Amino acid sequence: MPEAERRKKLSSCSRHRFRYLPPSTPENFWEVGFPSTQTCVERGYIKEDNQPDQRLRRSRPYLATFSPMAKKSQK
Numbered sequence: 444m445p446e447a448e449r450r451k452k453l454s455s456c457s458r459h460r461f462r463y464l465p466p467s468t469p470e471n472f473w474e475v476g477f478p479s480t481q482t483c484v485e486r487g488y489i490k491e492d493n494q495p496d497q498r499l500r501r502s503r504p505y506l507a508t509f510s511p512m513a514k515k516s517q518k
Contacts, residue, residue: 444452445461471478471486 445485478488480489484491
């Protein structure tokens, strides 16, 4: 089979390889083991906040909800 005809036949048989590219794996997907904390921070896996979260306040005090006096006032 001549070289030009062979290339033509080969390109017609394997067109799907060029039309449908397989998705690439994410960066650092094949690394084995656990990354260090500093590496996780650099990659954005860990978000560092210097301010602590604000404490949530209850609408009703906890003790008033379960106190015996609260039960009497509800009746």
